[in-house]
Amino acid sequence: MDTGEMEMQVSLDYETLHHKYLEERDKRMHPRGINQYVAVEDAFADYDDDPYAGPATERAPIVECVTALIVGGGHTGLFTADALLKVGITDFRIVEKAGDFGGTWYWNRYPGCRCDVESTIYIPFLEEMGDMPEERYSRASDILAHTHKVARHLCLYEKALFQTVIISAAWDEASHRWIVTTDRGDTIRARFICFGSGPLSRPKLPGIPGIETFQGKAFHSSRWDYSYTGGNDRGNLTGLNDKRVAIIGTGASAVQMIPEIASSCGHLYVVQRTPSAVEARDNGRTDPDWWNSLRPGWWEERAVNFAAVSLGVTLDDQISDNWSATWKRFTIAGRQDMAAGQTDGISYTQKADYAKMEEIRARIKKIVRDPVTAEALKPWYNWYCKRPLFVDGYYEAFNRDNVTLIDTMGKGLTRISENAIHFGDQSYEVDCIIYASGFETAVPPDRAAGFAMTGMNGVTLAERWKDGIRSLHGTFVRDFPNLCIIAGVRHAAASWNFSLIQTIQTRHVAEVFRRCLADGVTKFDVRKSAEDAWLAEIARASTADVQFLSECTPGYVNNDGQDIDKGLYSESYGGGVLRFSEILEEWRHRDLGEDLELT
Numbered sequence: 110m111d112t113g114e115m116e117m118q119v120s121l122d123y124e125t126l127h128h129k130y131l132e133e134r135d136k137r138m139h140p141r142g143i144n145q146y147v148a149v150e151d152a153f154a155d156y157d158d159d160p161y162a163g164p165a166t167e168r169a170p171i172v173e174c175v176t177a178l179i180v181g182g183g184h185t186g187l188f189t190a191d192a193l194l195k196v197g198i199t200d201f202r203i204v205e206k207a208g209d210f211g212g213t214w215y216w217n218r219y220p221g222c223r224c225d226v227e228s229t230i231y232i233p234f235l236e237e238m239g240d241m242p243e244e245r246y247s248r249a250s251d252i253l254a255h256t257h258k259v260a261r262h263l264c265l266y267e268k269a270l271f272q273t274v275i276i277s278a279a280w281d282e283a284s285h286r287w288i289v290t291t292d293r294g295d296t297i298r299a300r301f302i303c304f305g306s307g308p309l310s311r312p313k314l315p316g317i318p319g320i321e322t323f324q325g326k327a328f329h330s331s332r333w334d335y336s337y338t339g340g341n342d343r344g345n346l347t348g349l350n351d352k353r354v355a356i357i358g359t360g361a362s363a364v365q366m367i368p369e370i371a372s373s374c375g376h377l378y379v380v381q382r383t384p385s386a387v388e389a390r391d392n393g394r395t396d397p398d399w400w401n402s403l404r405p406g407w408w409e410e411r412a413v414n415f416a417a418v419s420l421g422v423t424l425d426d427q428i429s430d431n432w433s434a435t436w437k438r439f440t441i442a443g444r445q446d447m448a449a450g451q452t453d454g455i456s457y458t459q460k461a462d463y464a465k466m467e468e469i470r471a472r473i474k475k476i477v478r479d480p481v482t483a484e485a486l487k488p489w490y491n492w493y494c495k496r497p498l499f500v501d502g503y504y505e506a507f508n509r510d511n512v513t514l515i516d517t518m519g520k521g522l523t524r525i526s527e528n529a530i531h532f533g534d535q536s537y538e539v540d541c542i543i544y545a546s547g548f549e550t551a552v553p554p555d556r557a558a559g560f561a562m563t564g565m566n567g568v569t570l571a572e573r574w575k576d577g578i579r580s581l582h583g584t585f586v587r588d589f590p591n592l593c594i595i596a597g598v599r600h601a602a603a604s605w606n607f608s609l610i611q612t613i614q615t616r617h618v619a620e621v622f623r624r625c626l627a628d629g630v631t632k633f634d635v636r637k638s639a640e641d642a643w644l645a646e647i648a649r650a651s652t653a654d655v656q657f658l659s660e661c662t663p664g665y666v667n668n669d670g671q672d673i674d675k676g677l678y679s680e681s682y683g684g685g686v687l688r689f690s691e692i693l694e695e696w697r698h699r700d701l702g703e704d705l706e707l708t
């Protein structure tokens with residue numbers, strides 16, 4: 110900790126801050142919690158349409174039998190395919206609703222879109238393919254291009270069915286296979302089924318009264334309509350030059366696109382319910398000399414190090430970015446807590462958090478010229494309550510004459526009408542509304558993929574989990590034989606770098622499949638005792654601090670403030686991704702039959 114940080118801690122009035130945080134949280138508590146949002150279905154189904162692919166080309170329905178079916182052609186799908194190929198499973202099919210591979214990076218193409226986890230450890234298979242990323246934090250379009258390159262490298266295009274939506278998947282006990290049907294008339298019988306449908310894939314809309322009445326242009330941030338806005342993910346949105354645009358939301362997606370829209374459009378209204386905490390990105394070009402100096406095995410070493418620093422396991426930091434700087438700060442504070450304990454009822458960790466957020470608030474004050482706007486942009490919650498963000502130019506956008514912040518003080522818009530957005534007595538006529546309102550979270554993987562899956566005895570996954578999620582390692586589910594869920598986060602470890610968890614989990618399931626095939630096992634199902642034990646382990650290892658989460662401003666981190674123990678993070682494995690990896694490895698050394706009923 111430097112002297113400035115120590116001084117900041119000393120001068121902060123913790124009691125007033127705590128009170129302020131609770132007051133700001135209370136303003137935002139919504140009586141309907143996660144049910145306040147509008148799903149992109151029925152009258153709102155158009156918001157889910159694919160603006161990037163042309164009309165689907167005609168093809169004959171496919172009727173086939175494969176060893177594995179992978180749901181989704183995003184990064185999880187690629188990691189799964191790679192892991193299957195590595196254990197010699199080559200006859201698999203990938204079914205993808207989109208027009209190409211990419212997943213998150215297929216859908217999220219909005220201007221300014223980037224990944225804020227370092228590209229060297231995030232972008233898949235860079236080490237194997239020898240590809241040096243241009244920048245430290247890559248653009249969405251560069252990540253997508255690389256994803257397509259990986260798919261070609263692994264010869265996956267011939268295995269993919271694009272623009273194909275699964276409409277049902279049902280376990281057939283007679284043949285020990287999953288029978289999967291699609292909207293293109295396909296029937297695929299698969300020994301194993303793998304879900305790579307992601308924890309944040311179904312867009313959601315804000316539950317603003319009158320949303321359906323708007324007659325102008327409207328779309329969700331993950332379905333960007335460049336035919337309307339012009340330009341590309343680098344900006345230059347010429348179609349917006351004379352347009353009045355409203356953006357609803359100031360979360361991770363919004364803060365990246367706001368600088369780009371602001372510099373292109375006639376006028377931008379930013380509708381804020383809760384301010385984000387945005388820090389500098391600190392991007393740069395990759396140094397080829399450094400890149401060439403990396404030794405074989407570097408990817409795993411760096412990815413594991415990033416995770417270890419995030420978990421407070423080490424202060425030896427190979428990535429050294431703005432993420433890890435804060436993690437180390439919290440780790441040092443945590444060690445002080447362990448050593449001395451607090452003397453005034455406030456932990457060193459909490460003091461470090463107050464100081465961190467105070468620095469972010471000071472940064473806003475320094476950048477934003479209008480003091481009222483600057484005040485409204487300040488976040489009043491702990492650092493982990495919302496996803497930490499690293500974006501350049503966000504706060505600066507509010508210094509432009511053509512940008513107006515509509516701070517709804519935690520409430521959201523009052524209503525939307527045919528040609529305007531309304532907050533209180535104020536109306537703002539707009540031509541276009543962009544909903545940067547996020548995604549459904551903590552939903553079962555089949556819901557994320559858009560269909561209902563039926564396991565043994567005709568039970569759907571939603572029914573099976575109606576009283577709470579049950580699984581073995583967040584990967585296998587009883588009564589859903591030969592099924593695996595990858596990177597679903599719930600009941601598995603979460604990681605700031607998804608590529609690590611995808612690597613760990615896909616290696617695991619590929620090895621289970623390989624052993625089943627080698628041993629002539631046509632069906633595996635999780636024993637009840639194994640699910641019970643994992644549920645107990647989830648509870649034992651939980652680091653979900655209910656007090657901390659309940660004091661957070663509502664958001665997906667705390668399940669919008671209701672049923673906090675059911676949120677995306679409360680339900681993930683609290684022992685961390687590194688211990689999770691060890692658990693899976695130890696498990697693989699045991700007899701599969703201990704936790705799985707093998708037929």
Ligand code: NAP
Pocket residue numbers: 137223224225226309314315316317330357358359360361362363365380381382383496499520521522545546547548663664665
């Ligand atoms: P998000 O973080 O869930 O943000 C949704 C935004 O919509 C929030 O600002 C929310 O306000 C606002 N909102 C919802 N209902 C509203 C209403 N009625 N009125 C006004 N505002 C309303 O969604 P996202 O920005 O799409 O990001 C989702 C996740 O994707 C991120 O958390 C992150 O994990 C990932 N992501 C990562 C990156 C990156 O690498 N940097 C970039 C984009 C996305 P409240 O906060 O008040 O609810």
